[in-house]
Amino acid sequence: MSICLPISSAQIIGNDLSPIQPSYVPPNLRFEIDDCEEDWPFPDNHFDFIHIRNLVGSVRDWDRIYVQAHRTLKPGGWIELKDHFRPFECDNGSLKPDNVLRTWVDNFEKATIIAGINWGTAAAEFRPSLEKAGFKGVTEHIYKVPLGTWAGDQGDRMREMGTFQKEMLIIGAEGLTLAMFTRVLGWDKKEVDVFVASVREALKDPTICAYTRL
Template sequence: MHDCHSENRRLEKVSNSALISGMDRPTAQQTAQGQASSAAAAANPPIQPVPQVAGNNDNNVDVNFDSGIEVERHHITLLLLEKKLYLAPIGKYPQRILDVGTGTGIWAFNVAEETPSAVVTGTDISPVSQDGTLAQHPNFIHINDDAQEEWYFRSDHFDFVHMRYLYGAIDDWGKLFRQAYTHLRPGGWVESLELDIEIHSENPKFENDPDHIFKKWWQLFLECGQKTGWPWDIAREGRQKRYMRDAGFRELVTKSWKLPIGGWSEDKKLKEIGVHNGEFIWKSIDAFTIHPIGEVLGWSREQLATLVNKMLKALMEPKTFPYYTVHMVYGRKPKRVLATTEGTQG
């Protein structure tokens, strides 16, 4: 893990320096474009390192994590969901909430603050905070646990099971949703939010080019998933919904959003989201690339730097209009459960 972080820092210097130096010295043809970009940046300042949730800005708890990357992604997701932490109709007073793959714990922490009636449990294979701040919150519990293994919780225990951004980290999605079903009480809800990591373009010139870097990028991650057994395509072709239905969930609701990269959208909300997402991509693309492509596919540091530079330049190219899609599915465990096997209705 530490070797990976060191490699990340070295790669960041290689990949970003070349692109930044090119941006600092625009050609005459780029001057107008650079002025427009500067104006857009001035109108859309970077996000702050402290997450805020719908009027909750007491700042009475230190939530500066080891990395600001997940904080930024959390902020982007809040903007996308219009400052809601979840969309499943779980009711006003849930008692037990589980956040699977909690990461830094930022989502679970915010839910614990917003929902004092609930004990919020976050599971992850890594600790949530080196300073232990989150672990001290009175209704937040962190458990070091691998969601791919058997869950030790009681059956029919939770009111709400939440999971997001687990692409590339789960080997058996069917098992994951079956376990969520087993450990939810009858009438409880599950919610899954995942990113389709294939980058699309609003411009048909780029979108329909099979040799464009956007297409090649996705194919590399697809190959990584095939090699490791941890697929990156959970958000594609209705897989989330299908796995949930197969596990026994009903009242399924599917929602999808376009997630722009950069401030190109004419829609005010999407423009703001795009500016933040562009900053997030800039800061995270190296770490996002090193493990799957560098370690799994065996690419050298120089090859990775070239790939990252090519991707960043494509993202910043005028009239590319790049975006991701985000897919959410939430569903309910029936209140009256028929005889099942591991939560799968017959």
């Protein structure tokens, strides 16, 4: 989508549940600490553009978010969602059934089910749910994002995406795992630390040709 106005003319609100925002930000950006699943404190027809990303696994009631987004968007406004389908997929059998990455995903999904969070199918339901909420002209683009550089023969872009995906998961493995595994599944913190270490080693394995759909 093209932006016709200079970016400096846009006023941007960033919303997050936790106070983790940087202090050095552009002057047209401000952050608010709030729960997007609560009532949105904005009037009708307020926003030109709403962007939602990486909330799969965190939201219990997506339909409520869609309804509030539809209410607060101006006529002709846009909503954009970016998120992952259930990881990991593999087409050549290199990700074995007993690999720790599959154990990681299976346990995370188990925890989200217990917590009442729609994780495994949320991204697949984006399009029909948006249409149900009243959005028109909904389009969907699905991409394969490799884990690591194994898809480098498909071009530099795939190698770059794979590198970023791997590093993101290595860095974020503890944050993605800790709360769900300790608070919901009842694991001990030391048990999680050992498990996360094995997950990080598996993420670095160049022989595993896994990917996620985005």
